[in-house]
Amino acid sequence: MLSGFDFSVITASLPFIREGLLFSVKLTVIAMTGGIIFGTLLAMARLANLGPLSLAATWYVNLMRSIPLLMVILWFFLVIPLITGTPIGAENSAIVTFTAFEAAYYSEIMRAGIQSIPKGQVWAGYAIGMNYWQTMGNVVLPQAFRNMLPILLTQTIILFQDTSLVYAIGAKDLLKAAEIAGKNYNRPVEMYVFAAIIYFVICFGLSYIVKRLQQRIAIIR
Amino acid sequence: MAMIEIKSISKWFGQFQALKECTTQVDKGEVVVVCGPSGSGKSTLIKCVNALEPIQQGEIIVDGIRVNDPKTDLPKLRSLVGMVFQHFELFPHMTVLDNVSLGQVKVLGRKPDEAAENSKKLLHRVGLSHHAHKHPGQLSGGQQQRVAIARALAMNPICMLFDEPTSALDPEMINEVLDVMVELAQEGMTMMVVTHEMGFAKKVAHRVIFMDAGAIVEDDKKEEFFGSPRSERAQQFLSKILHH
Numbered sequence: 001m002l003s004g005f006d007f008s009v010i011t012a013s014l015p016f017i018r019e020g021l022l023f024s025v026k027l028t029v030i031a032m033t034g035g036i037i038f039g040t041l042l043a044m045a046r047l048a049n050l051g052p053l054s055l056a057a058t059w060y061v062n063l064m065r066s067i068p069l070l071m072v073i074l075w076f077f078l079v080i081p082l083i084t085g086t087p088i089g090a091e092n093s094a095i096v097t098f099t100a101f102e103a104a105y106y107s108e109i110m111r112a113g114i115q116s117i118p119k120g121q122v123w124a125g126y127a128i129g130m131n132y133w134q135t136m137g138n139v140v141l142p143q144a145f146r147n148m149l150p151i152l153l154t155q156t157i158i159l160f161q162d163t164s165l166v167y168a169i170g171a172k173d174l175l176k177a178a179e180i181a182g183k184n185y186n187r188p189v190e191m192y193v194f195a196a197i198i199y200f201v202i203c204f205g206l207s208y209i210v211k212r213l214q215q216r217i218a219i220i221r
Numbered sequence: 222m223a224m225i226e227i228k229s230i231s232k233w234f235g236q237f238q239a240l241k242e243c244t245t246q247v248d249k250g251e252v253v254v255v256c257g258p259s260g261s262g263k264s265t266l267i268k269c270v271n272a273l274e275p276i277q278q279g280e281i282i283v284d285g286i287r288v289n290d291p292k293t294d295l296p297k298l299r300s301l302v303g304m305v306f307q308h309f310e311l312f313p314h315m316t317v318l319d320n321v322s323l324g325q326v327k328v329l330g331r332k333p334d335e336a337a338e339n340s341k342k343l344l345h346r347v348g349l350s351h352h353a354h355k356h357p358g359q360l361s362g363g364q365q366q367r368v369a370i371a372r373a374l375a376m377n378p379i380c381m382l383f384d385e386p387t388s389a390l391d392p393e394m395i396n397e398v399l400d401v402m403v404e405l406a407q408e409g410m411t412m413m414v415v416t417h418e419m420g421f422a423k424k425v426a427h428r429v430i431f432m433d434a435g436a437i438v439e440d441d442k443k444e445e446f447f448g449s450p451r452s453e454r455a456q457q458f459l460s461k462i463l464h465h
Contacts, residue, residue, distance in 0.1 A: 123273050124310035128324035128376055129300025138323060142314050 006187055010194050013181035017191075020177025021198060023091065027173065028160045031098035032106075035159075036152065038099065039106030044136065046107070047114055057107075064104035070165050073097050077169045090171035094163075102159055109151050113144030150214045157206045161199065174198060223282075224249045224380050224411045225270055230279030232265060239265045241436040242279070247380070252412045254422040254443075257432035258458060263415045264307075266432070267382050270413065271302045284379055300328050303373030307385040309365040311357035311372070317344065318353040321372045329376065336375075343371040347401050363394030370401055380411035387418060417462060423447060431455040 010017075045057035064072070076097040081087045088096075117140050125135030145152075164175040172180075174195055182191035225247040232240040240262050247253045255263045268274040270281060272288050272295050281288040286298050311320050321340035325331045331339070344350050347367040349360075357365050366386055373381060383402065387395045399421050406412055406425035416422070422429055422443065429446040431439035431454070439446065439455045450456050 118308075118310075120306055120308055120310040121312070123268075123304075124306060124312070126273060126296070127271060127299055127302075127304040127306075128372065129296045129328040130324065131296045134327050138327065139312055143312075146314065 005190055005193075007190065009181070009185040009187045009190055013177075013185065013191070016181050017174065017177050017194070017198075020172055020174040023172055024160065024163050024174040027091075027094055027098060027163045027166070028156065030095050031102045031159060031163075032156045034099035035102030035106045036110070038103035039108075040110045040141065042103060042107035043111040043114055046111060048132075061104045061107050064101055065108075069101060069162055070168060072101050073165055073169060076100070090166070090169045093169060094166040094171045094173075098159070098163065098166075102155075105155055106152065109148050109155060110144060112151075113148035114140055116147050117143050146217065149217065150210050153206065153210045153213070157203050157210075160206075161203060164199070222249050223247070224251070224284055225413060226280075226282040227266070227270070228280040228282070230266075230269060230276045230281060232269065232274065232276045232278075239435050240269070240276070241434075243432075243435075243437045244279075245430055245437055245440050247411060247413050249411055250409045251427045252406045252410075252414065252425050253428045253430060254426040255413065255415045255430045255432060256417055256419075256422070256458070257438075260434075261432040262435040263432050264384050267384050267413060267415050270382055271299045271304055273304075296328070300324070300376050301379050303376060303378030303381040305366070305369050305373055305381070305383045305386045307388050309357070309362070309369045309389075311365055311368055313357050315356070316353065317349065317355055317357065317360070317368050320357065320368060321375050324372065324376050340371070340375060343374055344368070346374075347371045348397075361394060362390045363397045366390065366394075366398045367401055370398075370405075374405075380413070381405065383412065383414040383416065385415050385417075387416065419447075419459075419463060431458065433458075 042057045045053050077093045125139040167176040178191040178195035182188035223246045227245050229242045229244050269276050322336040325336035426443045433454050438452045
């Protein structure tokens with residue numbers, strides 16, 4: 001069956017595919033960084049007794065986690081231009097959407113991480129005179145982050161796979177690039193297989209790193 | 222002169238009343254031991270002094286500062302009151318030196334090298350100079366608790382609170398911690414100590430408070446407490462823990 005494959009189209013379209021892959025990686029890195037920062041703030045808002053603010057954070061997280069990602073992507077793509085008045089382009093729309101969406105998932109991880117730190121640690125931080133932000137920043141979050149690192153990375157692997165959904169709004173990621181290249185050369189099967197291999201290698205590699213990391217953290221404890 | 226004044230405080234956890242109109246005071250330079258059966262509210266009482274636990278009724282005044290006044294700058298107040306916990310609560314992700322330096326840098330605004338110098342002096346004082354670069358997990362319980370005392374002293378506290386500092390320790394490590402505490406007491410530090418170590422109480426305490434079911438049952442000079450406690454409950458308690 002493989003004899004019918006024409007692998008020369010892959011070499012020919014490499015620069016094009018690389019561009020798509022770079023966007024996928026960029027989208028993943030930005031959404032991960034922004035998602036962890038916003039997610040941590042959301043988690044802190046939910047855990048602190050801040051009344052309306054805690055409630056709003058809870059609602060935001062639950063809302064995002066209850067809607068299919070594809071719908072959020074489409075919805076943001078249509079709604080953001082209505083709010084800002086100008087179209088921001090599929091790529092920028094994807095970045096905003098993924099950061100906002102992933103924040104909800106990262107926030108649940110960070111919430112569990114913060115809750116895993118014994119209350120005595122917070123007391124110890126307060127007892128030497130540190131305020132809430134100092135205690136969070138110096139005592140609770142560094143430990144929560146370290147405890148949750150493997151799960152945060154696992155979520156990032158899922159995020160990288162999910163970025164392929166942006167092809168729905170025409171953002172040029174790895175999948176979209178493979179699709180276009182496949183159409184150009186009339187070789188869609190080869191291009192989709194190639195894209196799948198790239199996704200697999202990256203995700204499998206990251207999973208391996210997570211596994212090693214978990215063992216190392218287990219030793220430190 | 223009173224350093225810590227506790228005026229008729231009450232505290233509830235939900236329906237359960239943990240503290241019942243407790244009143245006492247600790248004078249400057251005084252060492253007060255708080256004892257009593259588990260669940261009697263002694264740890265809760267001591268955590269109220271630096272507002273780690275809020276109270277619902279009554280008033281606590283530390284060095285003239287009203288602890289439960291909403292306008293009180295709690296971090297400032299807590300930086301003046303050293304606290305040592307039953308389970309040490311060192312920060313496990315930092316070295317011993319950084320544990321002792323953190324508050325000096327973040328709260329007192331000292332420069333990192335200045336703080337580190339001071340931390341080394343304090344670690345030397347508690348006999349742990351050679352462990353400064355280690356992480357808390359590499360130390361024994363007794364060593365960890367001595368680091369915790371150094372961490373509290375690093376803030377130059379005006380008084381010290383000890384919440385069962387030796388309860389989580391193996392018997393052979395209890396004395397190394399008590400020795401540091403005895404030294405502190407003899408230097409004139411104002412101390413409020415929740416403990417069952419009656420040897421420590423006999424040696425350095427000025428007064429002993431006995432608590433039962435959230436209330437202060439006995440509050441006597443040491444000599445009177447160990448001589449002839451007035452309440453039957455305290456007599457029973459003493460006979461149980463002293464007759465081993």
